[in-house]
Amino acid sequence: MTPHRERPPEPGVRHGAEDLALARAALLAPAPRQRRLDAASLRTALTDLHDFWLAGHAAAAGVVGAGVALVTVGALARRELAPHSDLDLVLVHAGRRDVAEVADRLWYPLWDAGIGLDHSVRTVDEALRVAGRDPRVAMALVEARYLAGDRVVGETLVQAARRVWRSGVRDRVGELTEAATQRWARCGEVAHRVEPDLKNGRGGLRDLTLLDALAAAQLVDRPGEEVLRARELLLDVRTELHRASGRARDVLRAQDGDEVAAALGMTDRFDLARALSSAGRTVAYAVDVALRAAHSWVPRRRLGALGRAVWTRGVRGGAPPRRPLDDGVVLHGFVGEPRPGRPAPFPTAEVALAREALPGRDAALLLRVAAAAARVRAPIAAGTLARLADTAPELRRPWPREARQELLALLGSGPGLVDVVEALDRTGLWGRLFPEWGAVRDLPPRDAAHTWTVDRHLVRTVVEAARLATTVSRPDLLLLAALLHDVGKGRDGDHSTVGAALARQVGDRIGLWPSDVDVLVAAVQHHLLLPHTATRRDVTDPATVRRVVDTLGGDPVLLELLHALAEADALATGPGVWSTWKAALVADLVGHCRAAMTEGALPRPEPLDAERRALAEAVAEGRRPDVLLSADGGLATVTVVAPDRPGLLSRAAGVLALNSLQVHAAELRGHADVAVDVFTVSPRFGSLPEVSLLREQLNRALEGTLPLAERLAAKERDYGGPPEDPPPPRLRWFDDEASGAVVLELRAADRIGLLHHVAAALETCGVDVRWARASTYGPTAIDAFCLGPASADSRCSNPRFPAADRARIERAVLAALG
Structure with missing residues (x-):
């Protein structure tokens, strides 16, 4: 639908919608969980409220008598209205001259009440012409529902839109598939995104709308019970997400997960993520099967024996070809070949059982079918999966050699493996092969570095x-x-x-x-x-x-x-x-x-390379610190050469953090009686700083004229501040993992200047840091420090660091993190 361009309201065309806004607010008002409506009941109440109010408002605005009707599409038409869903409305008329004034009286009160609105004003013929050009409009009108006014006009549009859809959908399946594929590429998968897009992601609510549209065209069957349960969960999550966030939001963010899960009676966001993953995969698999079925009806051109062009529709104009792939396995249907300047047609070829196959007697047939499908990157036919699920014999322990070989062929098949395992898993066949898979199926990751569920x-x-x-x-x-x-x-x-x-x-x-x-x-x-x-x-x-x-x-x-x-x-x-x-x-x-x-x-x-040795000797003679900077791809090496003194590591690390450089490793060495500290770094964002800037700031930091602590605190505030409610840091000691020293490992929330703060704490304890390693996993940093005594008369003179020294070091590090 096309939003109406706003303009100042005109006198005499306003009817208040405050009562609708108040009623909506009452439904969404906070209440004890045992007294508030559940998600499904809330959607029903919102739908009934808007139906009732719009019918009355339409009559007051002039949608009465012959020739004009109000029709709804979208969530309201499907009776799936979430708390902050837009209203999608069509004012359809049969040539009414005052329709523009009626439209103004309809739309303006809704805008004044802050209700999101998509709308259009059309005659029946105009609406059908737009639907003929734009498949999105055509799909929307398939689910249209009459609300108010002239029922004959409204129902005429509804029925005509469905007839036009059914008659023309076969020529649009390619467009629909391409649009869905592009949307999936933009929005990812509901099943495997840490923050899934419930509406637009693959396996989301728009895919369910696509399934409904294909079913309305009688190209596929209506969704089954499993898909209906998945739909209910997706709708419930979106409803509670709207209620929790107070706005129209379709992406379930991690910080909203626990609240939404609690509203749905689940343990936590990980429990919710697992249920969503299962639902998303159910819908995605159903859409894949439906699109293949729909494409089997798309007109296809093939050349006859005499070279004349013949058009066929699926199996009606001739049997699809069958190409042998392996013993008992064939490729059935049209593969689709690219044509110059045009995208390749959607392949409807499926891997299926040969007519002579005996699935009840061939123990390796299931794996042979799977390996063939992965090899040629074609889906396994739904009927073949069902037949294998019913008749494939159990692989007894130990598996026969042929079955083991087919498993290895499947695993080595490359990218085609993903869709094949998905199909086997959705039909229960993968779980038969690997019962251990149940615990990881749809299991969400526990850290932000992981993009996929554990099974994927x-x-x-x-x-x-x-x-x-x-x-x-x-x-x-x-x-x-x-x-x-x-x-x-x-x-x-x-x-x-x-x-x-x-x-x-x-x-x-x-x-x-x-x-x-x-x-x-x-x-x-x-x-x-x-x-x-x-x-x-x-x-x-x-x-x-x-x-x-x-x-x-x-x-x-x-x-x-x-x-x-x-x-x-x-x-x-x-x-x-x-x-x-x-x-x-x-x-x-x-x-x-x-x-x-x-x-x-x-x-x-x-040994140090010649360039670093020469720089160390020059610094030893002049006593003025210097810096080298070299880049290799996305990584850089910063070499700090300075007279050895306490505090060099922490101040050098602070200067690097000040310039948005993330330290991955630090090697602390010496030559010609000066320190040679080599840092492996990468920019957190942007490009590398100029080496002259690093040199100038390092000298100021060592002289004490650069307020590092204040500058780092300000930089951290500029980029969102330290993490809120971070997990408690953890320190561990390892005694036998460094020669003549110990390793202290820190796990803590990552933050700008973390290495600077920890190094400063270690320096105050009188220890010698020989090297450091820093790894970041999402919001968590794992930093390791090799520690030795600073000198024979230091407070930490024992290279094993007794318990009292370790306790003192831990207190200092934890205080620095605080």
């Missing part, structure tokens, strides 16, 4: 692992480890340990050799070892390398599996999780561990 993350990790299959000697174990690495989530206990036990269960069931089961279990148990060690410890420290080698039992095959798995896991987690810096650190750690395993060689510290 596992499948996407397999897709990434398939791309890395040639980098390992056992790609089969890599694919299985990728599928199972997080399967322990959603249960009590550490997910890696729980997942390892489940991996043994799966490995035994599918018939792996016992030695291969052991490697698979170890890969799941230790899938976080390399990325966590590389980003939180010194990869050149012999103690670090020795610990990793010992943990892996000196097995180079397991090492290379974990290397590939670390990359696949990070790439499937979310954007930016696998960075150039992280990849280089993990590769360095793997290289050192491989050398230790095969040659017994442990890493040695590398």
